[in-house]
Amino acid sequence: MSKINIIGSGFSGLAAAAYLAKQGNTVTVLEKNAHIGGRARAFEENGFMFDMGPSWYWMPDAFETFFNNFGKTTSDYYDLKKLDPGFQIFFGKGEVIQIPDNKEELLELFESIEKGSGDKLTTFLKEGEFKYRVGMQKLAYKPALSWLEFANYEVINGAIKSHMFRSIKNYVRSFFKDERLVAIMEFPVLFLGARPKNIPALYSLMNYAALELGTFYPMGGMRKITEGMQQLAMEMGVDIITNCEVNKINATHKLVSSVNTSQGEFACDALLATGDYHHIEQKLLDPEFRNYKTGYWDKKTLAPSCLIFYVGVSKKIKKLIHHNLFFDRDFEKHSFEIYDEPQWPSDPLFYVCCPSKTDESVAPIGMENLFILIPIAPGLNDTNELRESYYTKVMERLEKECDDSINAHVIYKKRYCVNDFVTDYNAFKGNAYGLANTLSQTAVFKPSIRNKHLKNLFYAGQLTVPGPGVPPALISGKISAQQTINYLKKTNHEALV
Numbered sequence: 001m002s003k004i005n006i007i008g009s010g011f012s013g014l015a016a017a018a019y020l021a022k023q024g025n026t027v028t029v030l031e032k033n034a035h036i037g038g039r040a041r042a043f044e045e046n047g048f049m050f051d052m053g054p055s056w057y058w059m060p061d062a063f064e065t066f067f068n069n070f071g072k073t074t075s076d077y078y079d080l081k082k083l084d085p086g087f088q089i090f091f092g093k094g095e096v097i098q099i100p101d102n103k104e105e106l107l108e109l110f111e112s113i114e115k116g117s118g119d120k121l122t123t124f125l126k127e128g129e130f131k132y133r134v135g136m137q138k139l140a141y142k143p144a145l146s147w148l149e150f151a152n153y154e155v156i157n158g159a160i161k162s163h164m165f166r167s168i169k170n171y172v173r174s175f176f177k178d179e180r181l182v183a184i185m186e187f188p189v190l191f192l193g194a195r196p197k198n199i200p201a202l203y204s205l206m207n208y209a210a211l212e213l214g215t216f217y218p219m220g221g222m223r224k225i226t227e228g229m230q231q232l233a234m235e236m237g238v239d240i241i242t243n244c245e246v247n248k249i250n251a252t253h254k255l256v257s258s259v260n261t262s263q264g265e266f267a268c269d270a271l272l273a274t275g276d277y278h279h280i281e282q283k284l285l286d287p288e289f290r291n292y293k294t295g296y297w298d299k300k301t302l303a304p305s306c307l308i309f310y311v312g313v314s315k316k317i318k319k320l321i322h323h324n325l326f327f328d329r330d331f332e333k334h335s336f337e338i339y340d341e342p343q344w345p346s347d348p349l350f351y352v353c354c355p356s357k358t359d360e361s362v363a364p365i366g367m368e369n370l371f372i373l374i375p376i377a378p379g380l381n382d383t384n385e386l387r388e389s390y391y392t393k394v395m396e397r398l399e400k401e402c403d404d405s406i407n408a409h410v411i412y413k414k415r416y417c418v419n420d421f422v423t424d425y426n427a428f429k430g431n432a433y434g435l436a437n438t439l440s441q442t443a444v445f446k447p448s449i450r451n452k453h454l455k456n457l458f459y460a461g462q463l464t465v466p467g468p469g470v471p472p473a474l475i476s477g478k479i480s481a482q483q484t485i486n487y488l489k490k491t492n493h494e495a496l497v
């Protein structure tokens, strides 16, 4: 029986643990924090249950596939609810557009904003569906160790038809002129960590996911997913050890032999590292075993960090729904301040998740649970004064757009920003979402999931393939587990079934 250690209990670590345990291996997950889930942890305070990270449950098939791989289904672990409307956007001056779940209503909405755009949306989503099938169900599952993996007609043809070499900005604008429609179509790629002009149009697959497949919510919160994965992994014998920070990877004869942690030394036949790649390489490995030097990381484009406020409000807020985007300011300017000349944004867009609109269990009765997020550049100087000044700014705008008094009813508030990402997750420059999905950081151009010097060291998570986001993290765990299994098979480790 092979002994495999996994660093990190985020989505990718838990997924990898389950796949490796299913093959009969002895799997131990070592997690530095007190709770599992990584960036998707949750905490409870004053009767409010806050999800700390992801809040958009898109691409339900990715979650279903994961649980199906173990003879289970998502409903064995949590109840999914489809949101309708999926989300709403505040454009300022009282204008709010709600995105209906129903396709007919969606087409009518587009048509009412810009004549002819209903038909265009149909074409756009059809192309998005094709890209989704190629991108999420084929390309995303490649370990991207060599371009040869992509050298077959179906994949190349798919990549070309998927507009890999055209920007999403240009692509969206070839369909829609109205700035509000452009904003609706460009917003999902903000998750990918770059300006729309630098993101391949392949990622209009995100529009298909958002507008056609729909937006879901696991009742009880996003933590229900990681709790379900934890349960599944533990049922297969995985040992998950929290408060256990790995501080050194020990290697001899081109192989990892063990890791040193805050709870002692753990020997292994293979190691799968899902903490932030930069941290694993630069802090835990001796220089001769690193895949990349410091200069490599300096040149990488990171996805944004963010400033988050977890807020408990002692009353209901009528104008909010579950997902609310505040696009009442200049999107270009905010993007420029994140990506081109990183600085604290002068007048940022922001997002408010209010899960208590859907789920009574996340706030005391009659109250609201708010998660307010402002995307910012990674690596910014982060102080409490700055955080508070942005709280004041966005709260004023929130009150104005909702035409409601909110701040006076806040009974709980926690701020979270760059320094917390570094402290809690060892995040490079305090990034929230990993590496940006630009063309030059796609597939083989991403940090490799295999270590070149140590044959039994593999990486997974949002800084390697396929990229940032929960569904990609699930896929990353699977691909990396497969690489580990291939390695163990080659070296004839026994108990692989």
Ligand SMILES: Cc1cc2nc3c(=O)[nH]c(=O)nc-3n(C[C@H](O)[C@H](O)[C@H](O)COP(=O)(O)OP(=O)(O)OC[C@H]3O[C@@H](n4cnc5c(N)ncnc54)[C@H](O)[C@@H]3O)c2cc1C
Pocket (backbone or CB within 6 Å): 007, 008, 009, 010, 011, 012, 013, 030, 031, 032, 033, 036, 037, 038, 039, 040, 052, 053, 054, 055, 056, 057, 058, 244, 245, 246, 247, 274, 275, 276, 279, 306, 308, 424, 425, 426, 432, 433, 434, 460, 461, 462, 463, 467, 468, 469, 470, 471, 473
């Ligand atoms: C605020 C926010 C909002 C987001 N919103 C969405 C969304 O709505 N939808 C979506 O799909 N995605 C969203 N994402 C992205 C998504 O959450 C991540 O891509 C995904 O959770 C990453 O999982 P992971 O396993 O790669 O990494 P992580 O979750 O970071 O897991 C890595 C784990 O490794 C641990 N670790 C690090 N170093 C060590 C060490 N030395 N020893 C032991 N353990 C260590 C960390 O503590 C952590 O638990 C969001 C992310 C953030 C931060």
